[in-house]
Amino acid sequence: MRPLTMLLTLSLALPASALAQDLAEAPSPSATAASAPAAAPLDEARLAALLDEIDDLVESKRKFTQVMVDKLFSFSEVAFQEVETSRYLTGILRDNGFTVREGISGIPTAWWASWGSGEPVIALGSDIDGIPKANQKPGVAYHDPLVPDAPGHGEGHNSGQAVNITAALALKEIMERERIPGTLVLWPGVAEELVATKAWFVRDGHFQDVDAVIFTHVGNNLNVSWGGGRGTGLVSAEFTFAGEAAHSAGSPWRGRSSLDAVELMNVAWNYRREHLRPLQRSHYVIPDGGDQPNVVPSTATAWYFIREMDQENIKKNFDALIRIAEGAALMTDTEMSYRIVGTAYPRHFNRPMAEAIHEHIEEVGLPEWSDADQRLAKAVQREVGSDTTGLASELSELEGPPEEEQSGGSDDIGDISWVVPTVTLRYPSNLPGLAGHHWSSAIAMATPIAHKGATAGAKVLARAALEMFERDEILRDAREYFAEQTAEHQYTPFIDADDEPAIEKNAEMMERFRPLLEPYYFDETRFDTYLEQLGIQYPTVRPSSAAEAGTGGPGR
Numbered sequence: 001m002r003p004l005t006m007l008l009t010l011s012l013a014l015p016a017s018a019l020a021q022d023l024a025e026a027p028s029p030s031a032t033a034a035s036a037p038a039a040a041p042l043d044e045a046r047l048a049a050l051l052d053e054i055d056d057l058v059e060s061k062r063k064f065t066q067v068m069v070d071k072l073f074s075f076s077e078v079a080f081q082e083v084e085t086s087r088y089l090t091g092i093l094r095d096n097g098f099t100v101r102e103g104i105s106g107i108p109t110a111w112w113a114s115w116g117s118g119e120p121v122i123a124l125g126s127d128i129d130g131i132p133k134a135n136q137k138p139g140v141a142y143h144d145p146l147v148p149d150a151p152g153h154g155e156g157h158n159s160g161q162a163v164n165i166t167a168a169l170a171l172k173e174i175m176e177r178e179r180i181p182g183t184l185v186l187w188p189g190v191a192e193e194l195v196a197t198k199a200w201f202v203r204d205g206h207f208q209d210v211d212a213v214i215f216t217h218v219g220n221n222l223n224v225s226w227g228g229g230r231g232t233g234l235v236s237a238e239f240t241f242a243g244e245a246a247h248s249a250g251s252p253w254r255g256r257s258s259l260d261a262v263e264l265m266n267v268a269w270n271y272r273r274e275h276l277r278p279l280q281r282s283h284y285v286i287p288d289g290g291d292q293p294n295v296v297p298s299t300a301t302a303w304y305f306i307r308e309m310d311q312e313n314i315k316k317n318f319d320a321l322i323r324i325a326e327g328a329a330l331m332t333d334t335e336m337s338y339r340i341v342g343t344a345y346p347r348h349f350n351r352p353m354a355e356a357i358h359e360h361i362e363e364v365g366l367p368e369w370s371d372a373d374q375r376l377a378k379a380v381q382r383e384v385g386s387d388t389t390g391l392a393s394e395l396s397e398l399e400g401p402p403e404e405e406q407s408g409g410s411d412d413i414g415d416i417s418w419v420v421p422t423v424t425l426r427y428p429s430n431l432p433g434l435a436g437h438h439w440s441s442a443i444a445m446a447t448p449i450a451h452k453g454a455t456a457g458a459k460v461l462a463r464a465a466l467e468m469f470e471r472d473e474i475l476r477d478a479r480e481y482f483a484e485q486t487a488e489h490q491y492t493p494f495i496d497a498d499d500e501p502a503i504e505k506n507a508e509m510m511e512r513f514r515p516l517l518e519p520y521y522f523d524e525t526r527f528d529t530y531l532e533q534l535g536i537q538y539p540t541v542r543p544s545s546a547a548e549a550g551t552g553g554p555g556r
Contacts (some may be wrong), residue, residue, distance in 0.1 A: 051378040057170035070530035072444040074156035074522040079129040079191035081510040082109040116183040119213040125159025127189030136439040138446035141379035141541040148512040156218035167462035196342035196413035219426030226354035232307035236342035242335040245298040255296030265328040279407040281307040343494040345414035349419040352477035358398040360463040367452035376539035386433030387440035418491035421478040427457025
C-alpha cells in the first residue's frame with residue numbers, strides 16, 4: 001500500500017446514540033457536490049493520494065462498521081420483514097445527508113437513498129434478509145441457537161450494507177471537499193432469499209438513470225468476476241388448487257382433494273426430471289397441505305423454484321410445470337391458479353468494471369486473521385465435515401466466464417445486470433467450506449472475521465467508486481461492453497405489470513419470533529461488541545476441536 005499523502009481525521013467512537021451525531025456532521029450545503037461547480041479532472045498523482053486517503057477514512061470507521069454488522073445480525077429478520085433493519089439503515093443515511101424514499105415498488109422495507117447531483121450515477125446495493133431456522137450464537141463453533149427455530153443470518157446478509165454505507169460515507173466526505181460531481185445511490189436487496197424484489201425494481205424503472213451498479217455480497221475471499229455462465233436463473237411460483245371439503249371417513253366421495261392435486265403434480269415433475277438438462281435445478285415445498293386428516297383438503301399449495309442456465313430453458317421448464325399443474329387439476333377435478341413469487345435472471349457481470357475493481361482488491365489485500373479467527377474457522381469446518389483449511393490466506397484471481405457452464409444458486413442481481421453495467425464484489429466475512437443457507441453460516445457473522453472482512457470490502461468499494469467518479473474511461477468502457485452484452489441477448493423479464501410483490505411472506509414467522517428476539521438486540525450504548533453482550537468467549541469450540549483446530553487436515 002502506498003503511504004498516505006493526505007489525511008482527513010474523523011472521529012467515530014460509536015456508542016450508538018453518538019453514532020448518528022458523529023456521522024451527521026457534514027459541511028454546509030454550500031460545500032456539497034450538489035451545489036458546487038465541477039472540479040477539473042484530477043491528475044494521476046492526486047488521484048493516487050485520494051485513494052490512499054479513502055483507505056484511511058474507511059479504516060477510521062472500523063468501529064462504525066462493526067456496530068452495523070453486529071446490530072443487523074441481532075435483528076435476525078427474514079425476507080420482506082426486514083423492518084428493524086431498514087429503519088436502522090435509513091436513519092443512518094438520513095442523518096448523513098442522504099435523501100431517502102421508502103416503500104419503493106410497493107415493498108414496505110425497500111428504499112432508495114441518494115446524495116449528490118448530476119452524472120455519473122453509481123448505485124451500491126447489498127442484500128439484507130436472513131434465513132428461516134438459522135438462528136445461531138456468533139463465535140460458537142457448533143449448533144447453539146439463541147432462540148430455537150428462529151430465523152438468523154445463515155448467509156451473512158447482515159454485513160453488506162455495513163460495507164456499502166461505510167464506503168459511501170468515506171466517499172461522500174472526499175466528494176464534498178473535492179467538489180467531485182456525481183450522484184451516489186444506496187439500495188437494499190430485500191427478500192433476496194426469495195429472489196423476490198430486484199426484478200420489480202427493474203420493472204418500475206429505478207435503474208433507468210443509473211450508470212453503474214456495484215453490488216456487494218458476503219463471501220470467504222475478496223474477489224470479483226465478469227461474464228456469465230456461473231449459477232442459474234429461476235422462476236419461483238406458487239401453484240394453488242381449489243377443491244371441495246368433505247368428511248374424510250363419512251363422505252369422502254363428496255370431496256375433491258386439492259392435496260391429491262399437489263401430490264400428483266409433484267410426482268409428475270419428479271418423473272420429468274429424468275428428461276431435463278443436467279444443469280437444471282428444481283425443488284418444492286408444500287406450504288399448505290390441508291388442515292387436518294379427517295377433512296378432505298379444499299385448498300393446497302405447492303411452491304416451486306425452477307432453475308436453468310438461460311432464459312429460454314427457464315421458460316421452457318416453467319411452461320412444462322404449468323402444463324403438469326393443469327393436468328393434476330384435471331385428474332382431481334380441482335381448479336388451479338398460480339402466481340409468481342420471485343424471479344432471477346441469469347447473471348452477467350461487466351468486464352471493465354470487474355478489472356478496475358480487481359486492481360483495488362490487490363491494493364487492499366486480505367485482512368490479517370488472528371489465531372482466534374483461524375481456530376474458529378477450523379473448528380466450524382470440522383463440525384460440518386469440511387476440510388479444515390481455515391480462512392483464506394491468498395487472494396482469488398480475477399475470473400472470467402468458465403470454460404463450461406456451472407450450475408448452482410441464483411441471485412436476482414441478474415435482472416439488474418441486464419439493464420445497467422453491474423458487478424458483484426465479494427468480501428471475506430464468512431468461512432470457507434460451509435453448506436450455505438445453514439446455521440453454520442451464521443457463526444462468523446458477528447465476530448472479528450465478519451468485521452475485518454467488511455472493512456476490507458468497504459476499502460475496495462470506496463476506492464473503486466472514487467476512481468469511477470474520476471476516471472471517465474472506466475464507465476465509458478463499461479458502457480461499450482454492456483452494449484455488446486445486450487446486443488447478443490435481449491432481457492426478457494418473467495414478470496409483468498400485474499405481478500405484485502409477495503410482501504406477506506414470513507409475516508407470521510416474524511410475528512411469532514420477533515418478541516423472542518427483541519431481548520437479544522445489540523445495545524451498542526452498553527457493550528462494545530455483540531459477543532460481549534452475549535457473554536461469549538471468542539472462539540467457543542468443542543474440546544476436541546480446540547485440541548485439533550491448529551492441525552489442519554481433512555475434516556471428519
